[in-house]
Amino acid sequence: MIKRQFYHLGEYVLWLRKVFSRPExxxxxxxxxxxxxxxxxxxxxxxxxxxxxxxxxxxxxxLSYQFGDSxxxxxxxGYALREMEIVELAPTITSLVLAGKIGSSIAAEIGGMRQKEIIDAMEIMGVNTQAYLVLPKIVAAMFSIPMLIxxxxxxxxxxxxxxxxTFGDFIPSDFIKGLTSFYDSYTVIIMIIKSFFFSFIIVxxxxxxxxxxxGGSIELGKSGTKAVVYSDIFxxxxxYLIAQLMMG
Amino acid sequence: MIVAKNIHKSFGDKEVLKGIDFVFEKSKTNLIIGRSGAGKTVLLKALVGLIAPTKGEVWYDDINFYNLTIKEVRKLRNKVGMLFQGNALFDSMSIEANVKFPLDMFTDMSEKEKLKQVNSVLDRVELEGVNNKYPSEISGGMQKRVGIARAIVMEPEYLFCDEPNSGLDPKTALIIDDLIKDITDEKEMTTIINTHDMNSVMEIGENILLLDQGKVVWTGDKDKIIKSNNKFIDDFIFASPFLKNMKNKAFGLKNK
Known part of the structure; x- marks a missing residue:
């Protein structure tokens, strides 16, 4: 089991080297x-x-419920909401959801091309299929996903x-005061760094x-599931690693 | 010309190809035939470089394919066209875009020149007025023609066809066979076809290699097949009692 995971890790790294080849x-x-x-x-x-x-x-x-009577x-x-959203919830939850949406779609698209021999056909033409099929997706994701986040x-x-x-007992000025208090642009930098890493992982x-x-359609379905599960894990x-390195 | 020298291929313990030696000649339709599981597709893929053989060499004229670097392989592949069993067309692209794809990727031709070339090969495979259609909007026979058009649009020196007649009715299959044969003659290509279609064998088999359990068991051309007493030819080509009777009657042999 562990041996197989290391095999995949090695193959993934070697495959990435081909992805970053010079475009035709x-x-x-x-x-x-x-x-x-x-x-x-x-x-x-x-x-x-x-x-x-x-x-x-x-x-x-x-937060209102937790802090309400304290x-x-x-x-x-407002301050806690801003920090949670910027540092953790927006980059992580959005990326987890996008791993489901984009990740499964990428796995199905490329897996379908493999099964229909389209990748073989491109290889025969002389196309570097790893680069052509993946590099534009990486660039597009690293451009789009940070903006989405x-x-x-x-x-x-x-x-x-x-x-x-609207539904709490707050006046807008209290909330806005919280939103604008103790602002540190470093948290936004962390969010953007996370979004680049997560985009790369998803694709x-x-x-x-x-x-x-x-194999066939069952394996294609499984590859979509694995794509989402492993993207989420990574x-x-x-x-955690980014949080530890940048905030620990 | 493509030469296979002592090609072996194993998957785990199973040896699928057991030392194939054969010369696929230029300007001829070279056929790899054999029963299902004989190793035809594996041999074709080994020749074209999609599956690396366990042992042996593949020569494209004076180039040893498996000694090439990845860059050199990609350069050589600009001279190779391949028609796939399932056509391998891009579903999301129009017929025109499908055929134009290799030109877009590898040439510096102007858009006008590319379209001229695309229309010329589409005319050659007798497809007109389909440029803006999508693969799902045309018949299986037409998809094969698009596959052929895309395979020859770069004017290759070597053409590989994997089961070009699968899923086609006999009449359409015959048309596709004739088309491949005519294009081979016109462009003086080395064409290698993997098939188990008997009509193809008898129609366009100029240089035939019969495989059985990963070994070459017979070589020759379509004329030699009729007269051959080879057991494997009898079992494969004249498999049905009807054809066996026909052959025996034609040559005055007794039915076994």
């Missing part, structure tokens, strides 16, 4: 990258909007504000599982 034709890679930005970035807007709104609102409600100043709710953080803070002032782990799929491991 920049124009083709550029076109593919634009298509992927549309798919990964714009295609994920709706889900990111929905989860951010609800996560922000739920966090605000729970001696902690009320405006601290910034958007998610902003939306969740705003929805938290709405939930707190490469999922593409790896699709690229090496063997996201959480790197979430």
């Amino acid at each position: 034709k920049f124009k083709m890679y550029y076109k593919e990258t634009i298509r992927q930005i549309d798919e990964i970035g714009f295609g994920s807007l709706k889900i990111v909007f929905i989860i951010s709104v609800f996560i922000g609102a739920v966090t605000a409600v729970q 001696l902690i100043p009320v405006y601290y709710i 910034i958007l998610a953080a902003a939306l969740s803070i705003f929805s938290g504000f709405l939930a707190a002032v 490469t782990v999922s593409a790896y599982h699709g690229y090496f799929v063997k 996201i959480l491991v790197f979430d």
